[in-house]
Amino acid sequence: MHVLVTGGAGFIGRRLCSALLARGNRVRVIDNFDDAYDPELKHVPEGVELIRGDCCDPAAVRLALDGVDAVAHLAARAGVRESIADPEAYGRNNVGATITLLHAMREAGIRRMVFASSSSVYGAAGGPFRECDPADRPASPYAASKRAAELFCVSSGLDVSACRLFTVYGPGQRPGMAIAKFARAIFANKPVTVYGDGSSLRDYTYVDDAVRGLVAAMDRARGYNVYNIGCGQPIPLTEVLAALSDATRKRLKVNYSAPQPGDVPLTHADITLAREQLGWAPAVSFREGIARYLASL
């Protein structure tokens, strides 16, 4: 099978490329190496064919789709807080690029896609979130862009699995993500800044678990379906800090700051559907994932 991974030079994308190569797939990436964070941190694994191009550019997308059997669509601006400062970039890269890609897929007769959606589409509702729950109150432009992109996937009539990923972490993660920022502060013996009082809960997903979910959802894409890809166990920020402190044997100095706009108090995945329909389940515990992440630094 020949797979196009959009955004394949990014954190989750390049891990996905490695998993696809390992099972014998031919892999092509289209990535524009945007400056949402240092582009020097982005790369693709050896053996991947790389097209430096933008998914908003129909000609580049047509080229990238040539000879492809399936698409893993990860190209997007990620990050809730940054989306409040620049909603237009999120509309263009997350919605516009998805529309361009879906249209080009239809024209090329390519039907199968897995789409990297986000738990943020559930907004600030209480969990555990199920795929059939309302997702019409996004709390940030990022969340709105992911929900809008999902709806364009529905309207395409293609075989699309939308995976709502729950806070993915692990080796190579984006430098702006909380765990990466905390780890940098710990190793620099600097205080850690926590937004809110530390009681917020996140359902953290180790990157290789997320990748297995994306692959399973791509393989089984038939019609339009949504899957929560999370651990099903929300973890308080205080436990994140404790895990980092225990693993590094360093005491943490914590500065508390006001909660940030767009942040939600809880994410919590009900993963029954992914278990039943994809035969998928997370395998890496949070403490194990943190140990693997720290070992990668």
Ligand SMILES: NC(=O)c1ccc[n+]([C@@H]2O[C@H](COP(=O)([O-])OP(=O)(O)OC[C@H]3O[C@@H](n4cnc5c(N)ncnc54)[C@H](O)[C@@H]3O)[C@@H](O)[C@H]2O)c1
């Ligand atoms: N990391 C998480 O916790 C998480 C959670 C939920 C959903 N997601 C989604 O998973 C996907 C991957 O996230 P990530 O954490 O690896 O982010 P990332 O920023 O590391 O990767 C995204 C990649 O897409 C590329 N890109 C952006 N716009 C593009 C465009 N128009 N054309 C071509 N390439 C473009 C970027 O250069 C980058 O390499 C994103 O769609 C993100 O919204 C991530």
